[in-house]
Amino acid sequence: MALLTNKAYGYPTRGARRRRKPTILACLHQTANAKATAIQERTYANRPDSHGPSATAYIDRDGTIVRAIDPAKYAAWSQGDVAHPNTKLPTIAAAVASGVNMNEWVHESIECSGAGTEPYTDAQFEAVAQLVAKASKALGIPVNRSTVVVHADINSVSRRSDPWPPATREARVKRVIARANAILRPPITTVTVKAGDTLSGIASAHRLTLKALLAFPENAKYRATRGSSTQATSSA
Ligand SMILES: [Zn+2]
Structure with missing residues (x-):
């Protein structure tokens, strides 16, 4: 499947094309549409009037990874991340202070298929951890809670269940972080x-x-x- 490209989306300067090394390895999402497959989400995000995919990769419930854009070349598109960044997180505050489009500071923007309040499947957890580990190796950035974020962290507009409700969120992010670190370092x-x-x-x-x-x-x-x-x- 041919990779897609994101279009220039303006704020605060050009956007879309990667201009600097990201500080955040991955931002995790879950689709609002419970029924859509990864390929359907990828196609929807790339509809003609869109700025391009909002994720670098979409993952099916069975763990199949569908690449949308090459994260080394393009940043995934999300207007909300730039319009309403959550500067309480140090990495995001630093990104905003730099005056560069927030999207460019996130390497992988990963969207898993399924309703917003469901946990990922085991296969999706594994696929996400593999992508995070790969990103860590490629960029030389450690895997921790500052470098693996959820959409609700980045965006200060209420995103209570993206990808998980606050009551269960931390345990699930920690599961991704622990697994990615285990992949990077054998027992x-x-x-x-x-x-x-x-x-x-x-x-x-x-x-x-x-x-x-x-x-x-x-x-x-x-x-x-x-x-x-x-x-x-x-x-x-
Ligand atoms: Zn999201």
């Missing part, structure tokens, strides 16, 4: 070292170079000695 394995083991031997047994093994923060204490050890950590 830790603790190794009990026997007499005669060497750090390089442990490294190769876990398909790591010695340098990679010692790069784990937990293994900092072995960096100086490199010889005797009782315990080391490696990725599983």
Whole structure:
């Protein structure tokens, strides 16, 4: 499926085309229309009188990711984010202070299919986390609550259920953040070292170079000695 482009949408200057590195990895949304599929939402957002897609990716209930625009080249369109930014969030305050179109500060704008008050499906949570992890790797920005936001965070106009009602929102955002961080960093394995083991031997047994093994923060204490050890950590 060919990627779409966003049209110039004006405020406060040009908009649409990415002009600077974003500070927010992802803004999460959920469609208001419970019945529409990801492709239908993508098509609707790109209707002739629209400025272009409001999301960089639309995700179906089964987790299928439908790309709309390339987030490296274009920012997703949302008038409300610029007209009514929520400057209580430090990253958004910084974006507004820069005088640049707010949309350009959000890398992925991700919209999941389903009614506004429903949680994402497990498959949608997974797809969102994969996109967030990928964005973090590409941009070198850590995954946390300042870099993963929901539409209700960015926009000061009441968006009580976009994507989730406040009562359940934080737990769900944290689920995305935790999963994305787990994708970025594999689970830790603790190794009990026997007499005669060497750090390089442990490294190769876990398909790591010695340098990679010692790069784990937990293994900092072995960096100086490199010889005797009782315990080391490696990725599983
Ligand atoms: Zn939204």
